Amino acid sequence: MANQFNQDVTAAKLQKVQAALDVIKTELGPLLISLTPDERKSMLRMGDKTVAFVQKTTDYATTNPGFVPAFVSLDELKQDAAGLAALAPILRQLEQLSLDTDSTLMVAGSEAxxxxxxxxxxxxxxxxxxxxxxxxxxxxxxxxxxxxxxxxAKPSAAK
Structure with missing residues (x-):
């Protein structure tokens, strides 16, 4: 197998990347919420179809306020839907970056x-x-x- 990882990871490059990550953490940090594993298990999950459903429902509720029960805040729904729309592309980029970083570590580690x-x-x-x-x-x-x-040794099964 050919050597796939053949780059020098310089201290200067690492400092620049760390500085960029620090900016991301500083900017996103106040917006982010940490959940416990139990909290994550108990929450409703959203896939692509659900995102579209939420957006359509928000649109219907916005144009027809009579569709919104009194105990539901339309403003909060709009804020949640906007946050979802804004943060989802960032998450996809971070996931791809994480996967590529993990793959690079795997290649470098395997070769080493x-x-x-x-x-x-x-x-x-x-x-x-x-x-x-x-x-x-x-x-x-x-x-x-x-x-x-x-x-x-595996214990032998009784016959």
């Missing part, structure tokens, strides 16, 4: 681990052949794999 394993196996080979310094390096690195191969 593959190369490290190749070097480790070569050090192991050199240690087995009494190459000077190889045994100490092998002894240090092999602890990564110490627990592997020591899996518990």
């Amino acid at each position: 681990y593959t190369n490290a394993l190749t070097i480790y196996n070569y050090i192991k080979f050199q240690a087995n052949n009494h190459q000077q310094g190889a045994q100490a390096a092998f002894d240090d690195l092999k602890s990564r794999f110490a627990a592997q191969g020591q899996r518990k």
Whole structure:
């Protein structure tokens, strides 16, 4: 497999990205709400069809105020619908950025681990052949794999 990740991630680039993220957090922070896992489970979920339903309902309620029950605030509905419309595209961009960042980490990590394993196996080979310094390096690195191969045996099922 060809090396896909071959960029230097410079401190200057990271500082610029962090500064941009800080601006995003500062600007969005006051608008955002943190929910607990239980709160998230208990809320109604919205898909694309539901977003369209909310927008159409808001439009009907705006043009026909008689459709709105007295206990429902049309102003709050409009504010919620506007917030939904404004924040959804930002979320999509952040999700794509997150997915691409995660994929890049996966590629870089996979390539680094593959190369490290190749070097480790070569050090192991050199240690087995009494190459000077190889045994100490092998002894240090092999602890990564110490627990592997020591899996518990499955209990046999009674017949």
